[in-house]
Amino acid sequence: MKTPFFKAVLSIVRKDIQIELRSRELVSSMGLFALLSILIFSFALELDRTARQEAISGVLWVTVVFASILGLNRSLAMERDQGNLDAMLLAPIDRVAIFFGKLAGNLVFALVVGLLLLPIMTILYNQNLIRPWLLLVLLLGTFGFATIGTLLAMMTVQTRARESLLPIVMMPVALPVLLAAVRASTNILAQNPIADWIAWPQILVVVDIVYLVACYLLFEYVIEE
Amino acid sequence: MTAVQDASALPTQQVETGGRPRLLSALTIITLVAVLIGLYMALFNARTDIDQGDVQRIFYIHMPAFIGAFVALGGTVIGGIQYLRTRQVKWDTLALAGVEVGIALALVNLVTGMVWARPIWNTWWTWDPRLTSEAIMVLTYAAYIMLRQGIENPEQRRRFAAVYGILAFITVIITLVITRIRPDTIHPVVIGPSVQTDMAQGAFEVAATSGVRAALMVNMPVWAVLVPITLMWYRIRLENFNQHIQALKMKALS
Numbered sequence: 001m002k003t004p005f006f007k008a009v010l011s012i013v014r015k016d017i018q019i020e021l022r023s024r025e026l027v028s029s030m031g032l033f034a035l036l037s038i039l040i041f042s043f044a045l046e047l048d049r050t051a052r053q054e055a056i057s058g059v060l061w062v063t064v065v066f067a068s069i070l071g072l073n074r075s076l077a078m079e080r081d082q083g084n085l086d087a088m089l090l091a092p093i094d095r096v097a098i099f100f101g102k103l104a105g106n107l108v109f110a111l112v113v114g115l116l117l118l119p120i121m122t123i124l125y126n127q128n129l130i131r132p133w134l135l136l137v138l139l140l141g142t143f144g145f146a147t148i149g150t151l152l153a154m155m156t157v158q159t160r161a162r163e164s165l166l167p168i169v170m171m172p173v174a175l176p177v178l179l180a181a182v183r184a185s186t187n188i189l190a191q192n193p194i195a196d197w198i199a200w201p202q203i204l205v206v207v208d209i210v211y212l213v214a215c216y217l218l219f220e221y222v223i224e225e
Numbered sequence: 226m227t228a229v230q231d232a233s234a235l236p237t238q239q240v241e242t243g244g245r246p247r248l249l250s251a252l253t254i255i256t257l258v259a260v261l262i263g264l265y266m267a268l269f270n271a272r273t274d275i276d277q278g279d280v281q282r283i284f285y286i287h288m289p290a291f292i293g294a295f296v297a298l299g300g301t302v303i304g305g306i307q308y309l310r311t312r313q314v315k316w317d318t319l320a321l322a323g324v325e326v327g328i329a330l331a332l333v334n335l336v337t338g339m340v341w342a343r344p345i346w347n348t349w350w351t352w353d354p355r356l357t358s359e360a361i362m363v364l365t366y367a368a369y370i371m372l373r374q375g376i377e378n379p380e381q382r383r384r385f386a387a388v389y390g391i392l393a394f395i396t397v398i399i400t401l402v403i404t405r406i407r408p409d410t411i412h413p414v415v416i417g418p419s420v421q422t423d424m425a426q427g428a429f430e431v432a433a434t435s436g437v438r439a440a441l442m443v444n445m446p447v448w449a450v451l452v453p454i455t456l457m458w459y460r461i462r463l464e465n466f467n468q469h470i471q472a473l474k475m476k477a478l479s
Contacts (some may be wrong), residue, residue, distance in 0.1 A: 172365035
């Protein structure tokens with residue numbers, strides 16, 4: 001008797017969120033990292049007003065990517081170290097449900113960090129980042145990172161190098177997401193006419209779908225034991 | 226422990242340990258001769274480009290080398306898919322050979338491009354979308370090799386490498402199409418449709434100079450087909466010998 005697909009996904013997500021609500025391990029470390037990162041960027045780049053407006057979306061996305069990598073490593077290493085991965089593999093559920101469950105959890109945590117960053121950067125960089133289009137691009141971008149990251153992190157936590165390998169294998173493959181997201185955000189923040197940049201969110205949607213399908217098809221090969 | 230079992234399970238007899246197969250020797254000679262003919266067509270037969278002068282001749286190697294990398298890395302995708310389906314080691318060997326030959330040809334493409342860009346763009350390197358995406362493509366496949374080295378269990382290594390080899394091909398496709406979707410690149414598009422306006426620096430008309438089309442027609446199959454296939458064959462043989470030696474070592478130890 002198999003547990004229905006959505007029920008399995010939901011219970012994995014619920015488990016992840018419950019652990020997080022009790023330990024606050026992931027979001028706090030990701031959030032602190034993100035905060036430090038934007039502070040360091042503002043010192044390192046010595047930004048004047050115009051340079052800041054051009055660099056701000058790059059700073060936002062680099063911070064989101066690295067914070068996601070931090071969270072992904074923890075989130076999947078946790079499954080492996082505490083033997084929960086084996087339990088999930090033994091459970092009578094669709095194996096792809098594990099992927100979608102972990103993906104949803106990782107997406108939620110990355111989004112929380114991203115949403116925290118927007119008001120903080122609005123204050124620190126003195127530019128309004130809370131715009132509906134930017135929220136949409138943030139959702140699409142973090143979705144892309146979470147998709148590819150969940151698959152690759154599941155691979156790298158099983159290797160010898162572990163934490164150090166994920167950024168190396170993930171950054172190049174996540175580049176299309178990063179490229180489209182940065183381009184779209186720069187244009188949104190510059191308040192350019194929508195016709196100039198609407199192609200970037202569209203590309204982002206296409207890339208997200210391609211990655212989702214690819215990861216869906218490849219995931220079962222990553223966890224067979 | 227699994228490594229030991231896996232290695233001893235490898236066939237020790239199947240690998241040919243004698244001399245090079247006759248077909249490979251023939252292919253090697255054909256490839257060498259074809260490369261020389263290609264060089265002759267590019268350096269002597271084609272007329273000099275009126276705008277760029279002799280430096281334009283680098284194009285006859287530059288673009289075919291990228292197509293060669295594309296073919297080799299496409300071999301990685303085929304090897305990866307087939308490995309995941311059949312679990313035969315030979316497909317993983319094909320994938321590995323594809324990555325290494327692909328990196329080599331992509332580097333040929335990058336270096337020839339830089340030599341050409343120095344007089345034409347007045348810089349060795351610029352953070353143009355296509356240059357950036359190809360640099361990232363090479364780094365992706367460097368990450369593939371690092372990933373392989375990070376995994377001890379051979380079965381797991383082959384499985385993960387197959388998955389990553391399939392995903393990494395996305396960067397190859399991006400490099401291929403980026404000059405067509407990003408109009409702000411300065412990289413010229415010589416063949417096929419393009420959205421470029423006057424941003425691209427250093428394009429030329431294939432039909433404008435005599436001998437250009439012929440030089441391209443010769444060099445394209447040489448670099449896109451003969452060179453990658455010959456190199457990959459050697460790399461596959463090397464890997465087979467390597468596995469054979471590993472298996473013999475395990476046998477001697479046990």
